[in-house]
Amino acid sequence: MELVLHETVYLAVALDGNDETATGHPGPAGATAEALRSSDVTTSSVTPSLKLFYRTGWDRAVVHGSLCGSPWRDFPLSKAAEGPERWLVAEVPLDGPPGPPPAGKPLLEFVVADTAKTNWDKPAAGGNYCIDVPGVYSLRGGNLRKVGGRPVLVVSDLDGTMVGDDSATAAFKSWWEDAGVLRGGVLVYNTGRSLDSFLELLRSKSSVMATPDALILAVGTCVYLRNPAGGPPDQPSGWKEDRDWSATLDERWNLKRYMDVVPIRAGKLEALNHVRRHFGFSTASTVACGDSGNDILMLSGENLAIVVGNAQPDLRQWAQQRQATETPLPSGKQRMMMAARKEALGILEGLEYFGFKC
Secondary structure: OOOOOOOOEEEEEEOOOOOOOEOOOOOOEEEEEOOOOHHHOOOOOOOOEEEEEEEOOOOOEEEEEEEOOOOOEEEEOEEOOOOOOOEEEEEEEOOOOOOOOOOOOOOEEEEEEEOOOOOEEOOOOOOEEEEOOOOOEEEEOOEEEEOOOOOOEEEEOOEOOOEOOHHHHHHHHHHHHHHHHHHOOEEEEEOOOOHHHHHHHHHHOOOOOOOOOEEEEOOOOEEEEEOOOOOOOOOHHHEEEOHHHHHHHHOOOOOOOOOOOOOOOOOHHHHHHHHHHHHOOOHHHEEEEEOOHHHHHHHOOOOEEEEOOOOOHHHHHHHHHHHHHOOOOOOOOOOEEEOOOOHHHHHHHHHHHOOOOO
């Protein structure tokens, strides 16, 4: 029989490759988990499902679990199209008996195992992981917890903003991969660098730098989207040019007759809005981050904006003048905030200010 729920249930599971695992068949129920991301729970889903993300060093893995006390079975995990590298995802149909789980039974009781069933990830205290209510969950290092917050599109400059202090860059990467991605967030780097220059930077900073979903390069004249099927993100084949954006630019000039000299700031905001529409984000859920005058255009749009604490004097002066003329948001906050912390730590400070980091 089919389980009829009024919420869609998601589970986000994040494990590092060196996490310890237990060996053996799952034991009795234990370690009840908290629900995650209330903002992502829908109330009118026609086909309820569990979406499970799993980050692991295993090449392949399965979710082995029981829905509402039904017989245990495997739910296969496959490589996720979204999020950082090494993430797997499973779509789990909720097809148990109708109504709430039987008394004493969780909505989902589960463990994760490699496909050979020789290594099992289970709670350190014993038993199995349990979910009692719909939601989005995060499991890391044996800790099953609720992850709150809304999806956000972060569009950040690179040099002096996201990149500079490796410890700050790593702090953003840690939060982004543990929380931002699981909420449906999207990361875009908006930079004057070329593709080759960006790839060189990513290779040198791969241990501390979050992998983006899209790139806006050469002051907005080029847009690239991730192409996981083509190759890793530090190789040209791992990216594909956004032909829609290229076609939009081609409509604006006749290359056979004209040569345009583009101002240093031209294109960053228009490209940001193109990418924002591509990923389906509103301006209220889009945050631009920058540190210099080159970023003024994308910081001056209708989207939210963060000026990091190490911003250059010309940008700080412009931002202060702009703040004085802008009407505060309905929440009473400024559309553009000036962070006290530098570089990527300033981005995290700003995301917390706007309510995206909690």
